[in-house]
Amino acid sequence: MPDDALAQVRDQITKLDSELLRLLAERRKLTNEVAETKIRHHIPVRDVKREEQLLVKLIKEGQKAGLDAHYVTQLFHVIIEDSVLNQQAMLAERANPGSALPLNRVAFLGDKGSYSYLATQKYFSRRPGELLEVGCQSFSEIIHKVEHTEADYAVLPIENTTSGSINEVYDQLQHTQLSIIGELTHPIRHTLLVAKDTSISKIRTLYAHPQVFTQCSHFLAELGNVEVKTIDSTSSAMLKVSELQRDDVAAIGSEAGGSLYGLLAIKSNLANQKENHSRFIVVARDPVVVPLQVPAKTTLVMSTVQKPGALVEALMVLRDNRINMTKLESRPIPGNPWEEMFYIDMEGNVQDGPVQKALDALRAITRYVKVLGCYPSEEISPTKVAAANALSE
Numbered sequence: 075m076p077d078d079a080l081a082q083v084r085d086q087i088t089k090l091d092s093e094l095l096r097l098l099a100e101r102r103k104l105t106n107e108v109a110e111t112k113i114r115h116h117i118p119v120r121d122v123k124r125e126e127q128l129l130v131k132l133i134k135e136g137q138k139a140g141l142d143a144h145y146v147t148q149l150f151h152v153i154i155e156d157s158v159l160n161q162q163a164m165l166a167e168r169a170n171p172g173s174a175l176p177l178n179r180v181a182f183l184g185d186k187g188s189y190s191y192l193a194t195q196k197y198f199s200r201r202p203g204e205l206l207e208v209g210c211q212s213f214s215e216i217i218h219k220v221e222h223t224e225a226d227y228a229v230l231p232i233e234n235t236t237s238g239s240i241n242e243v244y245d246q247l248q249h250t251q252l253s254i255i256g257e258l259t260h261p262i263r264h265t266l267l268v269a270k271d272t273s274i275s276k277i278r279t280l281y282a283h284p285q286v287f288t289q290c291s292h293f294l295a296e297l298g299n300v301e302v303k304t305i306d307s308t309s310s311a312m313l314k315v316s317e318l319q320r321d322d323v324a325a326i327g328s329e330a331g332g333s334l335y336g337l338l339a340i341k342s343n344l345a346n347q348k349e350n351h352s353r354f355i356v357v358a359r360d361p362v363v364v365p366l367q368v369p370a371k372t373t374l375v376m377s378t379v380q381k382p383g384a385l386v387e388a389l390m391v392l393r394d395n396r397i398n399m400t401k402l403e404s405r406p407i408p409g410n411p412w413e414e415m416f417y418i419d420m421e422g423n424v425q426d427g428p429v430q431k432a433l434d435a436l437r438a439i440t441r442y443v444k445v446l447g448c449y450p451s452e453e454i455s456p457t458k459v460a461a462a463n464a465l466s467e
C-alpha cells in the first residue's frame with residue numbers, strides 16, 4: 075500500500091477510535107445517571123437480567139455486522155464491569171458523607187511501577203480526590219504510616235492465584251486497629267524486562283521480589299545458568315536494572331511498570347499459571363458503611379476454643395445463616411504453639427440480618443471474633459449468555 079493510502083486509512087482508524095472513546099464516556103455518564111436513580115429508589119446496582127438481555131441483543135447485532143460472539147461478549151464484559159464498579163463507588167461515597175478527601179495519601183509496597191502501585195492507581199481512579207503515592211519498603215511500614223496518620227489508606231496484596239495467601243499481610247492484620255474498606259483484583263502479568271536490546275540467552279542476573287520468583291518457578295527452571303537475586307519489591311528490581319544499564323541483567327515486573335523505568339519487555343507471560351491475579355485489600359483508620367444495594371464482603375478473624383470440631387461448628391454458623399464463605403485462612407498465634415487464628419471472608423454486609431446473627435452466634439461459641447472490615451465486593455462475575463439464546467432469532 076503506498077504511504078499516503080496507508081496514512082489515509084490510519085487517519086480514519088484514529089478518528090473512529092476517538093469516536094469510540096467519546097461514546098464510551100457518554101455511556102459512562104448515562105450509567106452514572108442510572109446510579110442516581112438507584113440511590114433514590116434503593117435499587118441494587120447489579121441487574122443481571124438486564125445485562126443478559128443487552129448481551130443477547132448485542133451478540134446478534136454484532137454477528138450481522140461480522141463481529142463474532144466471543145469478541146462482542148469480551149468487549150461488553152469490560153464495559154459493564156466498569157459501569158458496575160463506577161456505580162458502586164458512587165453509592166459507597168454517598169453512604170459515607172464527608173469521607174471523600176481532596177487528597178488521598180496512599181501507602182503501598184515499593185515505588186512507581188510496582189504491582190501495588192498499579193493496583194493503587196486503578197482503585198483510586200474511580201474515587202474523588204487527588205492521589206498522593208506513599209511508597210514503602212515493608213508491610214509493617216505501610217501499616218505504621220496509616221496508623222500514625224502519615225497516610226490515609228494502605229493498599230496491601232493479600233492473595234495471588236498462583237502463589238496463594240500472603241501470610242505477612244495476614245499477620246499484620248492480627249495486630250492493627252485499621253479496617254478493611256475495599257478490595258480489588260488486578261491481573262499480574264510477569265514480564266522479563268531489560269535496559270538494553272538483548273536476548274534471554276545473554277541474561278546472567280535476574281532481580282525480582284521473592285513472591286514473583288515463586289509465581290514464575292517454571293520459567294526460572296528453564297532459564298538455567300542465571301543468578302537469581304531477591305529484592306524487596308518489583309519497583310526496586312526495575313530501578314536496579316535501569317541503573318545498571320547492562321545487557322546481561324534483567325528484572326521481572328509488569329510491562330506497564332517497566333515502561334516507567336524505560337525498560338524493554340523481551341518475554342511476557344512468565345507466571346506458571348496463565349491466569350495470574352492478585353487480590354488487594356484497601357485499609358483505613360475508620361470503617362466504612364456499605365450501602366445494602368451493593369454486594370458486600372465481610373472479613374473477620376477468630377480463634378476457636380480448643381476442642382474437636384470447634385472450627386466445623388463455627389463454619390456451620392455461616393451455613394445456617396446461608397452465608398457464602400469465599401475464603402478461609404489460618405495463621406499461627408505467636409507464643410501459642412499449635413493454636414491458630416482463622417481469617418474468614420464471606421459475602422454479606424455487617425448491617426444486614428444474616429451477618430449480624432452469624433456474628434452473635436460466633437461470639438457465643440468462639441474465644442475471640444473481630445470484624446476486620448465490611449467493604450464493597452469488587453469481584454464482578456461476568457454475566458454469561460447461553461449460546462442458544464444468543465443465536466436464536
Ligand SMILES: O=C(O)C(=O)C[C@]1(C(=O)O)C=C[C@@H](O)C=C1
Pocket residue numbers: 105108109119120121122124125128153154157158161
Ligand atoms: O441498566 C442498569 O441498571 C445499569 O446499571 C447499567 C448496566 C450497564 O452498564 O449496561 C450496568 C449494571 C447493571 O447490572 C445493568 C446494566
